[in-house]
Amino acid sequence: MSIEAELRAEFDRWERREIALFNVLPYLLLAASVLLTLLQPIWVTPVHVPTMLGLTLAATLWVLYFHTLHPEWHEHGPLMGLYYTGLMVLAAGLVAIAPFFALFAFVGYPQSFIYLKGRWRYAGVAATATVSAIGYLGGVADIVAGRWWEGIAVTVISILLAGVFFHFAELADQRNHKQRQALTELHEVNTKLEAALEENAGLHAQLLVQAREAGVLDERQRMAREIHDTLAQGLAGILTQLQAAEQTDDPAASGRHLTNAMNLARESLTEARRTVHAVEPAMLAQARLPDAINELARRWAEVHDVDTVLTTTGDARPMHADVEVTLLRTAQEALANVAKHARASRVGLTLSYMEDLVTLDVRDDGVGFAPGAKRANGSTNGGFGLAGMRQRVQRLAGRLDIESEPGGGTAISAVVPAIPAGGVD
Template identity: 35%
Template sequence: MQVDVFDRVIRNAIDVMENSKYQIFEICESVRAEREALNKELQSVIEETSRTIDTVDRFEVEYRRSRVRLTEVSRDFKRFNEEDIRAAYEAATQLQAQLAIHREKELHLKARRDDLQKRLKNVDKQLERAESLVSQFNVVLEYLSGDLNQVTRLLESAKNRQLLGLKIILAQEEERKRIAREIHDGLAQNMANMVLRTEITERMLAKQAYNAVKDELNDLKTGVRGGIEEVRKIIFNLRPMALDDLGLVPTLRKFVQDYEERTKIRTKIELVGKEVRLPSGMEVAVYRLVQEAFSNVLKHAEASHVSLELTFQQQMIKITVSDNGVGFSTDNIDKKIARGSHYGLMGMRERVELLEGRMDIESAPGAGTKLSMVIPIKSESKEE
């Protein structure tokens, strides 16, 4: 009877999640359509900007000629009469007005172009969040849609190796998807935009519109710098190379410094004991644990200060992350983590247990949180 009830609850949960997944999918499609429309409008504005720049250049040349003509007829009273002077003046005035109008249009188009680029970036972020939700729903539905007995066993044992292996594979696929999206929507779009703007600059340079060329080159330089930062970010997220070159502690010091600059949360790092180099895999694991802990502080703690303490001993390393945030109740925390209500903590605990360590949590509402992870250093690790 209990199995029947449990099966019915699972089926209802699957139905609700299926409906929710399709709703999120519709949101994704709507955001994609909006992104496509914005992208088309942006390309249209860029092309119109280029045409307007050409028009401004042409009017500037014609206006300079009209000024020269006005000067000539104004000085030579023998060859030109009052009617000639008036016609030259009206022509110069009309060209000046047209030039002012097109210059204003050029400024408006550039402002519109920049606004569309900002909106496009915001839409990309919304699309990324929606796609992440769809992916998470698919993962959960895959777990729940299996055989009922298997689902029961998975719920009763969070240490199940098959489940853990599946999570690792899904995490790898999610990371590949994230990297592909970052390259396609970030770096690739920036490079395409830079090529187009380079072509515009070449046309302006041919017309000797040096002031406009200077502005475009400054924008182009900013775009190149942004592309370089995107590449560095992707490389660093794949593998912090400083781990191999400098070791765990210097890399974590750099991470903590960057974290403080990026989030404006005050940070502190302390080293207890004598630092020793760990095996490459263990250093990466410790780095990712610290990274996840600091990410949880940013997402949930509402803290103004976070500290990291690394304790090196002969047979173990201890990682302690403390914050002064809002905290939470730790009543039945192990059961909550096992049920998956704290995904970040669940993933961290699984990583620690893979390293045959343990993780302890101290927290209370309004009293901040202290996370301690102890990882043993095996004899073969010390030999390395």
């Protein structure tokens, strides 16, 4: 059980005990007053028993009717003011007959606190203190017989003391009310917090599902990009070399084309294995990025017989693996597009290291194209290869720009953050 629940349970127990005692207190005090009055020696204070019993019965019925049988009246201010006035009149009559009924008059203190409001509470306390003081001094007869000054003094003192104690009781009740209110508000806050936690748990589960789905989609896209950049391009290169070998009558040229096809097959197989295991390309595993791109360009130039030059500027320093893989794959895809579509005679690659960025520019002097224009087969320029390049670059919060026009060649520029090796993933 929580501390809040324990406090609420403790408050509830005390409240039930107070209510139970408050409900039976008038009858207990009235019975005790009657018993003490009847047991006292008759020569101490003569009592007219029939009158005393009549007033006792009247007081019992009065309390029973208002206090016990009609709890719905307890919040009705004027009606309970009438009840309290009648209660004090009956208590004063009983005290006038027998001083022991000052015990019964004591019930006026808690009942004024419960049934009266505002300043009327203190008026009830003053009335109760006055009736009780008369009983303490032996009744009205003793006061009238010559102790009137003592009666006045005791009454005033009783009223003052009762008012002070009543004031502190009122402060304590206000403090208890605030504590109960605070516990209620705390309970409401905890209820809302539990509801929020349940909602957050549901959202968390939903986010996990979405993250899992996003992870699956991201992995599919990665595999698609890698297959396109390795197997698809490798198979296209192999097919090109085999077709060239088939079409030539020169044994030496045919052998060269077959050798290129075999080398492409080996490289494609190696890259496929690395793709499955999600490791970096073989070129980057063996060399730095400028050397890897330079080797890629050299092999491509040999296969396609196109003049290719790489220029590196800036401080060529190790970059995060994702940065280097993205730029290497961009160079690879850009060269593949030149081979398939550009019919270029020269390609220039520029790798630039700046303070916060790394850029790769690939320019050719080929036939160019109109970006977004449809090809003869109905597809638009910029198929999966360009989309894959753009996805790779954007995953690193980078940018891919393509400039081209028919007859004016093509320029592809990839810009990515210069994340150093060992930097934040």
